[in-house]
Amino acid sequence: MERVGSNVSTVKPGDHVALSFSACGHCENCLSGHPSTCEMLNDLNFGGVMNDGTKRIHKNDVEFSTFFGQSSFGTYAVSNERNVVKVDKDVDLRLLGPLGCGKQAAEQC
Ligand SMILES: [Zn+2]
Numbered sequence: 001m002e003r004v005g006s007n008v009s010t011v012k013p014g015d016h017v018a019l020s021f022s023a024c025g026h027c028e029n030c031l032s033g034h035p036s037t038c039e040m041l042n043d044l045n046f047g048g049v050m051n052d053g054t055k056r057i058h059k060n061d062v063e064f065s066t067f068f069g070q071s072s073f074g075t076y077a078v079s080n081e082r083n084v085v086k087v088d089k090d091v092d093l094r095l096l097g098p099l100g101c102g103k104q105a106a107e108q109c
Contacts, residue, residue: 001084008081018096020083021045022069035082045069051080 001015011017022044023035030038038044040051048065050056056078057064057071064071070079087096 002076005081010081011084011086016087016089016091016093018085018087018093018099019070019077019079020085022051022080022083024051025082050078051082 001011001013001017003013004011021036021041023030023038024040024044025031025035027039029035043049044051045068048055048067050066055063055065057066057074066078069083070077087093
């Protein structure tokens with residue numbers, strides 16, 4: 001992790017993290033511990049914007065959409081604190097990367 005926002009408290013620069021899908025954290029399903037059935041799941045993961053409706057990835061004047069709350073195929077990702085999972089620095093990040101999207105999607109099948 002390179003940088004964190006001013007309100008982020010669970011991770012800090014230098015931490016190793018894996019990224020998961022995005023969930024609102026406020027709907028009934030999220031509050032009951034079931035973020036995978038978040039009422040905003042489709043909008044947050046496939047709508048191309050962050051939880052606050054903005055786009056945070058820019059190049060010059062062009063805005064880029066996020067995907068699955070992370071856009072993990074990019075060199076850098078902008079993600080909500082809620083879908084960032086801090087991991088031990090001894091774990092090979094190359095092994096954890098696929099867990100944030102591919103493995104979770106496969107588990108849904
Ligand atoms: Zn939710």
